[in-house]
Amino acid sequence: MPEINNNSLLIRIFPFLAWLRNYKFSLFKSDLLAGITVAVIILPQSMAYALLAGVPPVIGIYSAAITPIIAGLWGNLRQLSTGPFAILSLLVYTTLSPIAIPGSHDYLEMAVLLTLIVGGINIFIGLFRLSRFVSFISLSIVKGFTSASALIIIGTQLPALLGIEIKHFQYFVPTIYNIILDLPKLHVPTFIIGVGSLFLIIIIRKISTLPSGLFTLIIATVFTAIFRLDLNGVNIIGQIQPGMPQFVLPMFDMGTISLLFVPALVMVLITNVETYSIGKTIAMETKQPLDWNKEFFGQGLANVVGSFFQNIPVSASFSRTAVNYKAGAKTAMSSVITGLSVIVVLLFATGWLYYVPRASLAAIVISAVLILFHPRQIFKLLKKNRDDGIVAISVFILSLLIKLDYALLISVSLSLIFFIWKSMHPRIIRVTHALDYKVEINGDALNKPSCPQIFHIRPDNSVFFVNAEYTVERIREKLETQASPATKFFILDFESIAFIDITAIEEFKLLKAELEAKGIQMVIMNLHIPVEKVFRSTGFIDTFDPKLIFTNRNELIPKLFEKIDHKYCVEECPYTLFPCCLKIKNEGITYQDIEE
Numbered sequence: 001m002p003e004i005n006n007n008s009l010l011i012r013i014f015p016f017l018a019w020l021r022n023y024k025f026s027l028f029k030s031d032l033l034a035g036i037t038v039a040v041i042i043l044p045q046s047m048a049y050a051l052l053a054g055v056p057p058v059i060g061i062y063s064a065a066i067t068p069i070i071a072g073l074w075g076n077l078r079q080l081s082t083g084p085f086a087i088l089s090l091l092v093y094t095t096l097s098p099i100a101i102p103g104s105h106d107y108l109e110m111a112v113l114l115t116l117i118v119g120g121i122n123i124f125i126g127l128f129r130l131s132r133f134v135s136f137i138s139l140s141i142v143k144g145f146t147s148a149s150a151l152i153i154i155g156t157q158l159p160a161l162l163g164i165e166i167k168h169f170q171y172f173v174p175t176i177y178n179i180i181l182d183l184p185k186l187h188v189p190t191f192i193i194g195v196g197s198l199f200l201i202i203i204i205r206k207i208s209t210l211p212s213g214l215f216t217l218i219i220a221t222v223f224t225a226i227f228r229l230d231l232n233g234v235n236i237i238g239q240i241q242p243g244m245p246q247f248v249l250p251m252f253d254m255g256t257i258s259l260l261f262v263p264a265l266v267m268v269l270i271t272n273v274e275t276y277s278i279g280k281t282i283a284m285e286t287k288q289p290l291d292w293n294k295e296f297f298g299q300g301l302a303n304v305v306g307s308f309f310q311n312i313p314v315s316a317s318f319s320r321t322a323v324n325y326k327a328g329a330k331t332a333m334s335s336v337i338t339g340l341s342v343i344v345v346l347l348f349a350t351g352w353l354y355y356v357p358r359a360s361l362a363a364i365v366i367s368a369v370l371i372l373f374h375p376r377q378i379f380k381l382l383k384k385n386r387d388d389g390i391v392a393i394s395v396f397i398l399s400l401l402i403k404l405d406y407a408l409l410i411s412v413s414l415s416l417i418f419f420i421w422k423s424m425h426p427r428i429i430r431v432t433h434a435l436d437y438k439v440e441i442n443g444d445a446l447n448k449p450s451c452p453q454i455f456h457i458r459p460d461n462s463v464f465f466v467n468a469e470y471t472v473e474r475i476r477e478k479l480e481t482q483a484s485p486a487t488k489f490f491i492l493d494f495e496s497i498a499f500i501d502i503t504a505i506e507e508f509k510l511l512k513a514e515l516e517a518k519g520i521q522m523v524i525m526n527l528h529i530p531v532e533k534v535f536r537s538t539g540f541i542d543t544f545d546p547k548l549i550f551t552n553r554n555e556l557i558p559k560l561f562e563k564i565d566h567k568y569c570v571e572e573c574p575y576t577l578f579p580c581c582l583k584i585k586n587e588g589i590t591y592q593d594i595e596e
Helices: 009-013 025-053 057-074 086-096 105-127 131-136 139-162 172-181 188-207 212-226 254-286 292-307 318-326 333-348 358-372 375-384 386-401 404-424 468-482 502-517 529-537 553-561 566-571 579-587 591-595
Strands: 428-432 454-459 489-493 521-525
Touching: 025 057, 025 086, 025 139, 025 212, 025 318, 025 333, 025 358, 057 292, 057 333, 086 105, 086 139, 086 254, 086 358, 086 404, 105 131, 105 254, 105 292, 131 254, 131 292, 131 404, 139 172, 139 188, 139 254, 139 358, 139 375, 139 386, 139 404, 172 386, 188 212, 188 358, 212 358, 254 292, 254 318, 254 404, 318 333, 375 386, 386 404, 428 468, 454 468, 468 502, 489 553, 502 521, 502 529, 521 553, 553 579, 566 579
Parallel strands: 454 489, 489 521
Antiparallel strands: 428 454
């Protein structure tokens, strides 16, 4: 292949050409094995997750055929495996089931439209380089949400696993309550198939490296076909039309789009946090450079293209990505092979899926989400950090009681409230010195005195409209309660202040005027460039004597020491905080002598 510049327009449009031009057969062998391995896993999972989403199993297979190829070729991380995802399927179900009948034509149309919206949001984030948007979802939210989602998913799959039919309920608690009420009506053959499949999957995982889902599905299917359990009431998938999905334009109704936009945004947030977690792990292992905006674009394009082929929303899967990597995947060719393998099944092997029992698919879903349920981690968060623990527990409980998107949005709001509250109440540190420490120290934490003539304060956060008044009030309190009447200089240390606004400048102006009225000069030090710009643009910096603005911490005390009352140091000051103090007190010499 001819040499192509990595920054060329062609590479930007078709980024996979950057690695494809140097692709070797030795890489293909590894990618082939990894791709087929993932296909063996994704095939049963895709059918199971389709049923979880409330659409026919074949829609899951369609989604596993096309999207891995697109996401692999246009994404950033080469081992990332994309396809139907349990939590995403649950979000589809909880979003659409209140407004359409699961399995109906209208329901499928809206599921496909949801795929288009999810893809569009991802592409928008990728193109405009807004991947930091995901940071609104904290780790504590993810842990609480995934644990609750695991329980909800299990609740939705229990009827199929046990062979009972219950009325559809939107929320977890009434679903479980009605399952318990209908337990006497469970269908014994379905129960045996479902629970037997679940135990078999768990056992295989513990004793073997075989693909437990596929192996169990084959056994259950053969068992169902031989004994014709479908005639005894065991639900099976039935006939699947062979062939590729048809190209169909998604419905485009602005009213429906506005209805689905917020749930789609929630899906993007929660699934891309998962993608971020997976990607970070893989990138560390493979030393690949990370570009989250490219990954957003790749995931978005996969969903958009998939929406034209009746796909449900898809995302990266942690478990399948881990399998892909461990199986030896070197490039995105492994994802292409995964997609092509599923296409082969669609074209030539759909007849083999006729007797697949739905109870076994439910068992596959339940076994897959069991690893997401980690309540201990939630309560550990409470011990490590109270705010994170409260957020995790809140999203966990809310997800079980109300709609998932509402629960997630409330939890994000709660996280932001905690963040704003902390920002509103920054620590105000009284900085002092001690000869035995030889560095600046927190005077309050170590119960050390300040110099009676030099009072040093450092706000431990950026200062802006949210906390400006509080910050200055706390500084006033410290000046009134801890500063000496002999104070001549007040040092305002900007070391920890990365940002400041006009409100903060006005508050500091008032403080400076108050101090000057008392004969105290304000000294500023360690202005970061963004802060200095605001100081200059407001003219506040012009109100300071240039000799009272410091950038070098080592010059600060020696320069100020020149200006303080040395007689007070010798006769009245009970402390020895600086080397200068030691010389003056012990030797009775002046500052000029020290300099010489």
